[in-house]
Amino acid sequence: MELTRRQTLGLAAAAVAGTTLGATAPAEAAGSRWVRETLRGMTLEQKVGQLFVCYAYGPTATTADPRNTDLYGVATPAEVVRKYHLGGVIYFAWTDSVKDPQQIARLSNGLQSAALGTGGVPLQISTDQEHGVVFRVGPPATQFPGAMALGATRSTQYARQAGGIGGRELKAVGVTTDFAPVADVNVNPLNPVIGVRSFSSDTRLVSDLTAAQVQGYQRDGRIVSTAKHFPGHGDTATDSHTGIPVINHTVQEWNAIDRPPFAAAIRAGIDSIMTAHIVVPALDPSGDPATLSRPILTGILREQLRFDGVVITDSLGMQGVRDKYGDAEIPLRALEAGVDQLLMPVDLDLAYNSVLSAVRGGRISEQRIDQSVERVLKLKLKTGVADRPYVDLAQVAKVVGTPANYAVAQKIADHTTTVLRNDAGLLPLSPAPRTILVAGYTPALLGTALQSRGHTTVVKDTGATPTDAKITDAVAASAAADLTVVLTMKAWDTAVTDKLAKQQKLVNDLLATGRPVIVVAVRDPYDVSRFPAAQTTLATYSYAAVSMEALAKVLTGEIAPTGKLPVDIPTVDDPATALHPFGHGLTWDARETRLTVASYNIHTGAGEDNVFDLDRTALALKALDADVIGLQEVDVHWDARSQWLDTLALLAEKLGMHAGFAPIYDLDPPAAGQPRRQYGVGVLSRFPLVRTENHPITRLSTQDPNPVPAPAPGFLEAELDVRGRRVHVYVTHLDYRADPAVRRAQVDDTVKILARDRSKDLQILTGDFNAEANAPELAKLWRRLTDSWSAAESTTGGPSTYPAGVPVKRIDFVTVGRGFRVDHAAVPPEAEASDHRPVVAGLYFRP
Numbered sequence: 130m131e132l133t134r135r136q137t138l139g140l141a142a143a144a145v146a147g148t149t150l151g152a153t154a155p156a157e158a159a160g161s162r163w164v165r166e167t168l169r170g171m172t173l174e175q176k177v178g179q180l181f182v183c184y185a186y187g188p189t190a191t192t193a194d195p196r197n198t199d200l201y202g203v204a205t206p207a208e209v210v211r212k213y214h215l216g217g218v219i220y221f222a223w224t225d226s227v228k229d230p231q232q233i234a235r236l237s238n239g240l241q242s243a244a245l246g247t248g249g250v251p252l253q254i255s256t257d258q259e260h261g262v263v264f265r266v267g268p269p270a271t272q273f274p275g276a277m278a279l280g281a282t283r284s285t286q287y288a289r290q291a292g293g294i295g296g297r298e299l300k301a302v303g304v305t306t307d308f309a310p311v312a313d314v315n316v317n318p319l320n321p322v323i324g325v326r327s328f329s330s331d332t333r334l335v336s337d338l339t340a341a342q343v344q345g346y347q348r349d350g351r352i353v354s355t356a357k358h359f360p361g362h363g364d365t366a367t368d369s370h371t372g373i374p375v376i377n378h379t380v381q382e383w384n385a386i387d388r389p390p391f392a393a394a395i396r397a398g399i400d401s402i403m404t405a406h407i408v409v410p411a412l413d414p415s416g417d418p419a420t421l422s423r424p425i426l427t428g429i430l431r432e433q434l435r436f437d438g439v440v441i442t443d444s445l446g447m448q449g450v451r452d453k454y455g456d457a458e459i460p461l462r463a464l465e466a467g468v469d470q471l472l473m474p475v476d477l478d479l480a481y482n483s484v485l486s487a488v489r490g491g492r493i494s495e496q497r498i499d500q501s502v503e504r505v506l507k508l509k510l511k512t513g514v515a516d517r518p519y520v521d522l523a524q525v526a527k528v529v530g531t532p533a534n535y536a537v538a539q540k541i542a543d544h545t546t547t548v549l550r551n552d553a554g555l556l557p558l559s560p561a562p563r564t565i566l567v568a569g570y571t572p573a574l575l576g577t578a579l580q581s582r583g584h585t586t587v588v589k590d591t592g593a594t595p596t597d598a599k600i601t602d603a604v605a606a607s608a609a610a611d612l613t614v615v616l617t618m619k620a621w622d623t624a625v626t627d628k629l630a631k632q633q634k635l636v637n638d639l640l641a642t643g644r645p646v647i648v649v650a651v652r653d654p655y656d657v658s659r660f661p662a663a664q665t666t667l668a669t670y671s672y673a674a675v676s677m678e679a680l681a682k683v684l685t686g687e688i689a690p691t692g693k694l695p696v697d698i699p700t701v702d703d704p705a706t707a708l709h710p711f712g713h714g715l716t717w718d719a720r721e722t723r724l725t726v727a728s729y730n731i732h733t734g735a736g737e738d739n740v741f742d743l744d745r746t747a748l749a750l751k752a753l754d755a756d757v758i759g760l761q762e763v764d765v766h767w768d769a770r771s772q773w774l775d776t777l778a779l780l781a782e783k784l785g786m787h788a789g790f791a792p793i794y795d796l797d798p799p800a801a802g803q804p805r806r807q808y809g810v811g812v813l814s815r816f817p818l819v820r821t822e823n824h825p826i827t828r829l830s831t832q833d834p835n836p837v838p839a840p841a842p843g844f845l846e847a848e849l850d851v852r853g854r855r856v857h858v859y860v861t862h863l864d865y866r867a868d869p870a871v872r873r874a875q876v877d878d879t880v881k882i883l884a885r886d887r888s889k890d891l892q893i894l895t896g897d898f899n900a901e902a903n904a905p906e907l908a909k910l911w912r913r914l915t916d917s918w919s920a921a922e923s924t925t926g927g928p929s930t931y932p933a934g935v936p937v938k939r940i941d942f943v944t945v946g947r948g949f950r951v952d953h954a955a956v957p958p959e960a961e962a963s964d965h966r967p968v969v970a971g972l973y974f975r976p
Contacts, residue, residue, distance in 0.1 A: 208243075211244075241303070252514070259310065259311060262672070274671035278676065281668075291345060296350015311323065339391075343397040360429065363387065373407070438504065446474070546669055549668060558684055568616070603615075620650075692714050724974065725757075731776075827841075855887070
């Protein structure tokens with residue numbers, strides 16, 4: 130459509146005035162002339178309309194919606210814009226404004242057409258795209274992990290990149306103003322409304338990242354950035370949506386904590402600042418909320434901080450601004466305080482006409498209205514909407530949600546995850562496939578991310594207020610899983626979010642099972658303080674897709690966690706004491722791959738009663754949480770002692786693992802129709818077995834009344850491929866008659882077998898001996914391999930040996946060859962003990 134003369138006058142000027150560098154004097158003069166002439170040609174009704182930013186229902190400008198009729202007396206968004214000469218509109222999902230990028234762009238063009246159709250002024254189209262937990266434009270628009278997640282990176286570069294990409298994508302669909310960033314310093318962990326929307330509890334970090342985001346939105350994205358919520362909403366336990374928060378900071382505290390981020394935003398050239406519906410007695414003792422406070426908005430913001438951009442209120446429908454005055458009085462007091470734009474009054478018709486009446490009656494001068502309208506027009510000129518009010522629909526897909534933008538968002542998210550506790554040594558997980566229960570708040574994305582990495586995932590979405598039935602179901606599902614990851618979302622907030630503390634019950638019930646559990650706070654990191662029994666805790670500050678992908682990478686060891694807490698997490702009993710302080714965050718070497726290996730003699734079926742019990746044994750093995758388990762004294766159809774079962778095959782089925790077996794004794798069936806009896810060693814592995822081999826080794830046969838040493842089978846080799854490294858796992862059950870000469874021969878045989886592997890391959894030997902740990906005949910074996918007991922010596926008091934019979938000792942061992950780093954080795958506690966104990970070693974190697 131054709132532009133009016135006033136709009137045409139500003140074309141060249143607006144394009145140049147949108148940049149801060151290189152603007153020519155003639156262009157600046159033309160821009161100023163456009164502002165003056167536009168203002169001069171406006172009626173009072175049009176001027177007052179420029180002060181209001183409101184929503185309208187409908188996916189297109191011409192969609193008739195009865196909700197519009199009820200609120201505004203007209204049916205379509207276009208009619209709302211025209212009726213009130215609106216200065217701006219705001220988009221929400223609940224207004225049907227943000228279904229997809231093409232729809233948003235068409236709506237924006239339609240609304241701009243409505244604003245311009247009668248010679249009016251282009252609209253300022255706005256939304257709350259903070260990213261993280263507050264966003265309006267969803268996928269395929271690029272989703273970033275949000276402010277506190279950026280705080281965890283400490284990176285101003287990432288903050289600016291997120292602002293720049295977010296700004297460009299919004300501008301491509303016609304949105305000219307983003308109500309972001311949040312400049313509040315979240316010093317109160319009980320803050321129900323800010324939390325992770327803030328960068329940090331550290332004023333300097335908030336200031337640096339706020340300034341960076343302003344530059345990203347405005348310089349790189351070419352849209353209006355709005356710092357909020359002035360004079361600072363970070364230290365309150367009251368939600369201003371439902372009440373009137375009181376901030377009891379002294380002037381000195383306000384200057385030290387709350388002021389610096391807004392001052393930094395102003396120095397960075399912020400175009401707009403949003404007010405807070407909070408009472409700050411030290412700044413204004415009247416009891417008026419800041420939105421209606423002249424001492425705060427004019428005295429401090431305008432005069433002290435010298436901000437001459439647009440001041441916009443937070444939503445005037447929030448209870449924090451409505452407690453003291455009526456809806457007709459609120460817009461008048463806001464304007465008198467120094468506000469330029471009024472956001473979302475409860476009754477637009479009442480508010481609009483109240484301002485008109487106040488001007489006509491002399492309470493508010495038209496000159497005062499002109500001051501605000503001039504600021505609004507300058508803003509529209511600066512951002513280019515006066516020049517180019519319409520967006521190119523053909524360009525939307527080329528800008529919004531591009532692979533390059535997604536890659537930047539993922540790169541940023543990969544640096545946000547913070548590991549708070551890893552006391553159980555669960556992280557990073559090995560690359561071995563396992564069954565993982567993912568439960569809690571919106572677990573589907575994480576479940577998908579883990580499944581794409583080869584794991585079997587069971588997803589139980591229990592939400593923010595789990596029912597008892599969902600809790601019971603999740604706990605039952607954890608019994609069949611190797612690991613549980615449970616996600617919490619404001620589990621600390623039992624006043625509003627989860628009044629019955631059901632998220633806390635879910636996590637505590639999962640922890641009570643004794644199975645491995647990882648607790649992840651996917652919004653407020655403060656959740657972890659409610660779970661002191663949790664030994665493995667993380668914070669992501671966001672449940673966006675990129676955050677869940679980053680979490681999966683950290684859990685599986687693809688990347689090292691680099692996020693550092695941007696806040697203190699206090700203890701529940703003593704808020705002055707930090708459970709985890711600002712800056713805390715664990716990490717590891719991402720170049721290393723983890724492998725957990727165990728050795729276990731199962732001849733008694735994991736119990737003292739010498740009776741094999743399949744279920745009991747499976748539970749004992751599952752509790753080891755090992756990737757590879759070497760088993761000794763494995764029965765296959767060995768008469769009543771193992772109830773004629775193929776014990777290894779059944780254990781593998783129950784545990785979801787791959788099995789290999791090497792018989793030591795391979796006997797004929799005792800009777801016709803019975804299966805063949807076998808006894809030997811086995812391996813259970815989460816990794817597929819590339820090959821297995823049964824090597825002979827010197828033995829004394831227990832089937833011979835006068836045995837002599839002779840080669841016999843029963844030395845199992847299982848070959849695995851773990852992230853490109855060939856790993857040889859050997860399982861042996863060495864002589865239990867305690868003959869040193871035989872043991873010496875067995876050690877010699879073992880070393881010869883191991884020497885056949887390529888030098889670059891990795892070797893693990895699991896098994897058991899009947900001997901003292903320092904028996905001289907074993908020295909050659911210990912020299913050849915790194916004895917994992919040496920690592921355990923500093924943590925468990927030394928080698929653990931258990932009597933198998935007097936006078937010898939039984940040693941269950943895991944030893945490893947060159948290329949492995951032994952992180953730990955230990956004998957885990959068992960509910961039911963035998964004369965054997967499993968040995969579990971945590972190993973690391975590099976690809």
